[in-house]
Amino acid sequence: MAHFAKIENGIVTNVLVVDNAHEADGQAYLNSLGIEGTWLQTSYNANIRRKFAGIGDTYNSVSDRFEPTQPYDSWVWNESEYRWDAPTAMPDDGNDYNWDEATQSWIAV
Secondary structure, three states: EEEEEEOOEEEEEEEEEEEHHHHOOHHHHHHHOOOEEEEEEEEOOOOOOOOOOOOOOEEEOOOOEEOOOOOOOOEEEOOOOOEEEOOOOOOOOOOOOEOOOOOOOEEEE
């Protein structure tokens, strides 16, 4: 089975499964069913467009890939690690922490 993500304004809004018989023409097939829109293939093993697209993810049209949702406004994209990083590293003391955007700090749970 092939998976296709619907892209609206650069954001993934839906992900549907399409029979392998329609993998090559997934967007046209979905549109023919009345499910209009821009549909791009994605894959669980991340060999198509870097990651499996999830609702809320961003589609980067320049690099033709899906990127995870930015968790907080202050976090910055780490291209080499392909992830969002907090402005300060989470303490590595064995405790659990949550990010507090208001104070831009890690709060022990």
